[in-house]
Amino acid sequence: MKQSYTTPDVSVDIVLLTLDEGLLKVALHQRDRAPAKHSLALPGGYVHVGEDASLEATAKRVLLEKTGFAPRYLEQLRTFGGPARDPRGWSVAVSHVALIPHAELSAAGAGVFQFYDVDDLPELAFDHAEQVEEAVQRVRNKASYSTLPCWLLPESFTLTQLQTIYEQIFGEAVSRGTFRSRLGIKVAELQPGDAADEADILIATDEFQGGNQRPARLFKVNRLSLFKRAFW
Amino acid sequence: MKQSYTTPDVSVDIVLLTLDEGLLKVALHQRDRAPAKHSLALPGGYVHVGEDASLEATAKRVLLEKTGFAPRYLEQLRTFGGPARDPRGWSVAVSHVALIPHAELSAAGAGVFQFYDVDDLPELAFDHAEQVEEAVQRVRNKASYSTLPCWLLPESFTLTQLQTIYEQIFGEAVSRGTFRSRLGIKVAELQPGDAADEADILIATDEFQGGNQRPARLFKVNRLSLFKRAFW
DNA sequence: CCAATAGTGTCTCTCAGACAGTATAAG
DNA sequence: CTTATACTGTCTGAGAGACACTATTGG
Numbered sequence: 461m462k463q464s465y466t467t468p469d470v471s472v473d474i475v476l477l478t479l480d481e482g483l484l485k486v487a488l489h490q491r492d493r494a495p496a497k498h499s500l501a502l503p504g505g506y507v508h509v510g511e512d513a514s515l516e517a518t519a520k521r522v523l524l525e526k527t528g529f530a531p532r533y534l535e536q537l538r539t540f541g542g543p544a545r546d547p548r549g550w551s552v553a554v555s556h557v558a559l560i561p562h563a564e565l566s567a568a569g570a571g572v573f574q575f576y577d578v579d580d581l582p583e584l585a586f587d588h589a590e591q592v593e594e595a596v597q598r599v600r601n602k603a604s605y606s607t608l609p610c611w612l613l614p615e616s617f618t619l620t621q622l623q624t625i626y627e628q629i630f631g632e633a634v635s636r637g638t639f640r641s642r643l644g645i646k647v648a649e650l651q652p653g654d655a656a657d658e659a660d661i662l663i664a665t666d667e668f669q670g671g672n673q674r675p676a677r678l679f680k681v682n683r684l685s686l687f688k689r690a691f692w
Numbered sequence: 693m694k695q696s697y698t699t700p701d702v703s704v705d706i707v708l709l710t711l712d713e714g715l716l717k718v719a720l721h722q723r724d725r726a727p728a729k730h731s732l733a734l735p736g737g738y739v740h741v742g743e744d745a746s747l748e749a750t751a752k753r754v755l756l757e758k759t760g761f762a763p764r765y766l767e768q769l770r771t772f773g774g775p776a777r778d779p780r781g782w783s784v785a786v787s788h789v790a791l792i793p794h795a796e797l798s799a800a801g802a803g804v805f806q807f808y809d810v811d812d813l814p815e816l817a818f819d820h821a822e823q824v825e826e827a828v829q830r831v832r833n834k835a836s837y838s839t840l841p842c843w844l845l846p847e848s849f850t851l852t853q854l855q856t857i858y859e860q861i862f863g864e865a866v867s868r869g870t871f872r873s874r875l876g877i878k879v880a881e882l883q884p885g886d887a888a889d890e891a892d893i894l895i896a897t898d899e900f901q902g903g904n905q906r907p908a909r910l911f912k913v914n915r916l917s918l919f920k921r922a923f924w
Numbered sequence: 925c926c927a928a929t930a931g932t933g934t935c936t937c938t939c940a941g942a943c944a945g946t947a948t949a950a951g
Numbered sequence: 952c953t954t955a956t957a958c959t960g961t962c963t964g965a966g967a968g969a970c971a972c973t974a975t976t977g978g
Contacts, residue, residue, distance in 0.1 A: 467701055468739055470773075470784050507700055507773070509782040511807040515773040539771040539786050541702075550741040552702055554771050554784070557705070620957075637959075638941045673956035674948035688922045689940090705943035852930075869932070870968045906975035921967095 467543065468550040472518045473504035473588070475595035476531065476558045478565055478575060479612045482492070482628040484599070485575035486592050487527060488584070495547050496585035503527060503573065504553065527573050531558035534609035537595050545587045552570045554586075557595045559611040603629050605690040607661055610681035618669055618676035619643075630692045642691065661685045700773065700782040704750045705736035705820070707827035708763065708790045710797055710807060712861040716831070717807035718824050719759060720816070727779050728817035734824070735759060735805065736785065751788045759805050763790035765843035769827050777819045785819075789827045791843045822853045835861050835924040837904065839893055842913035850901055850908040851875075862924045893917045 488500040505522040512518040515635035516534065523529055534556060541552040565575070576582065578596045579680040581589060602608045609625045610617070623639045643661055663682050708719040720732040737754040742748040748766065766788060773784040797807070808814065810828045813821060834840045841857045842849070855871045860876055875893060895914050900907035 466741065467699070468741065469699055470702055507782065507784075509698065509700060509775070512782075513774060515771060515784070518773075536770055538768055541750075541786070542745060543741070550739065550744075552739075552747070552784070552786070554773070618957090635942060636957085637943080640958080642941075653794060672947075672950035672954075673954085674958080676957060690920045850930090867969060868930085869970080872931080873967075902976075903929075904927080904977040906931080908930055 462488070468552045469506070469508050469548075470554065471504050472515060472522060472556065473502045473553045473591060474519055474523055474534075474556045474558050475502060475537065475592055476523065476527065476529070476560060476573075477578070477595065477599060477612075478560050478562050479625065480562045480565075480575060484578045484596060484598040484629070486578050486581075486595075487573040488576055489526075489572045489574070491585060493584045499585035500576075500582055500588075502588045515554050516556075517559070519554075523558060524652060527571050529560055529564070531560050532564075532615075533557075533559040533608070537598060540587055540591065553591075555591045555595070557598060559599075559608075561612055561614050563614050598630060604692050607681055607683075607685050610662075616665055616678040616680055618678060620676060623683065626691065627658070632692060642687070656662045700784045701738075701769060701780075702784045702786065703738050703746060703824060704754060704788065705734045705765075705785045706751055706755055706790050707734060707769065707786045707824055708755065708759065708761070708792060708805075709810070709827065709831060709844075710792050710794050711857060711860060712794045712797075713808060716810045716828060716861070718750045718803040718810050718813075718827075721758075721804045721806070723817060732808075732814055732820075733817040734820045745866075747786050748788075751786075755790060759803050761796070763792050763793055763849075765789075765791040765840070767842035769823070769830060772819055772823065783822075786882075787827070791831075793844055793846050795846050832861060837919045839913055839915075839917050840881050842894075845881070848897055848899065848910040848912055850910060852908060854911070858923065862881050862913055864924060874919070 461570070478485055478487075487503060489503070491497055491499055491501050494582065501653045503522060503526045505518070505526070507515070508521070512521060512650050519534060520530065523531060523534075539552060539554045541550070543550045545551060578592060579593065583589070583594070599608065603626070609629060610622065612623055612625055617642065620636075623634070623636065626639070627633055643644040660682055662679045665678045665680060667678045669678055701823060710717055710719075719735060721735070723729055723731055723733050735754060735758045737750070737758070739747070739750050740753070747768065751766060752762065755763060755766075769789045771784060771786045773782070775782045777785070778781060804848040810824060812826065815821070816824070831840065835858070841861060842854065844857055845853055851872065852868075855866070855868070858871070860864055892914055894911045897910045897912060899910045901910055
């Protein structure tokens with residue numbers, strides 16, 4: 461881990477978020493070596509020049525090695541750089557946001573990582589608090605005008621589950637009719653197979669989720685789509 | 693310019709955009725050394741570890757040294773990295789978008805840089821074409837729901853100038869009334885001094901721009917504000 | 925007077941959102 | 952039957968956008 465004198469070191473950090481009990485939570489672990497030994501920190505690592513095909517590939521590899529997860533959603537957040545963020549000198553961290561549904565977590569655990577409420581964070585190593593704050597801001601903002609929250613759910617989900625996610629993120633309720641017309645969905649008009657809604661947002665599956673009531677159709681998300689009008 | 697075997701080199705690139713004759717144009721220069729000698733390229737450079745306080749500071753310094761400009765607007769775009777983008781090996785480029793009003797350009801020139809229509813680009817060095825494409829997409833998208841286009845104008849501008857900028861970016865006309873009500877502006881209700889509109893978007897100055905017609909009030913932009921509803 | 929651009933009030937028509945109604949399951 | 956949740960049609964009020972009207976300068 462030699463420090464060059466002429467070019468900063470490059471690492472990749474990941475803000476891995478999930479929604480648990482209605483709260484956004486972030487994966488953190490306690491560092492077991494200097495610098496910032498014993499402090500809580502984000503998962504992160506260095507580019508493997510011989511192995512990684514891109515920065516995104518580095519992020520996926522680091523996440524898999526450290527937490528055992530492939531995220532449902534991954535995007536670059538912002539690159540942090542400066543002389544003071546790491547005591548070893550001028551450094552650069554390419555920060556990413558990743559989302560994972562809570563259901564996958566409970567099944568597998570997350571290694572040495574634990575999840576902390578992003579609105580009630582302990583002290584973090586380096587500039588990781590700043591990274592979490594920006595990531596949360598990005599996710600909350602993007603959730604208000606896009607299908608981003610779909611990636612906090614399993615691959616298939618009901619419209620009611622999706623509405624609940626939105627309401628948890630924004631802490632405000634909407635009537636079912638309003639929510640559905642915003643998405644441009646008319647469930648009854650859908651062909652059972654692969655038919656999509658008009659705006660190409662969701663894909664209807666031919667599966668239903670039962671219970672002791674009328675079964676709800678399951679949907680998958682097509683791609684990240686942006687709304688013309690913000691939700692909240 | 694030695695290449696380390698264990699950590700990629702980090703550079704900072706800037707996509708400097710302006711609006712000229714109704715077209716978005718990007719600053720490019722012809723490289724005078726290998727690799728990609730004689731190819732057109734974006735302004736860019738390396739972090740000066742002893743000098744730069746942040747990546748943004750690096751971008752500003754590089755821009756000033758190479759083009760002579762301090763941009764009106766600067767934000768990080770995305771960081772590009774991989775083994776193939778530079779023939780010298782695994783490299784990382786922190787890409788930025790910068791905006792400058794055309795009026796400042798004509799006054800000072802831009803050194804060895806010339807401006808090219810982003811919708812009719814020649815072949816570019818490295819992955820610079822990809823960087824320009826993403827930057828333009830970001831600017832066009834952000835322009836549709838924010839005050840970003842204000843930074844393509846001088847510090848003070850009339851509402852008609854602002855409307856013209858929006859119409860040039862989107863290639864579609866709107867009536868004056870519609871445009872003004874979108875911004876939530878009622879010019880007459882403004883106190884001549886520093887009064888702002890309701891949404892805190894623009895600041896009214898007490899200056900007017902004459903001509904052989906009714907003079908138009910000059911405005912300044914307060915900060916980057918996002919609209920709840922997209923313009924186009 | 926006219927020309928030219930700045931700024932505003934009005935009218936219409938669409939669409940968001942509340943609400944109440946129907947549909948389908950289990951017990 | 953009741954209960955519980957899924958889904959949809961209707962009605963109303965707010966707001967976007969077209970258009971025409973007034974305001975203020977120069978010639």
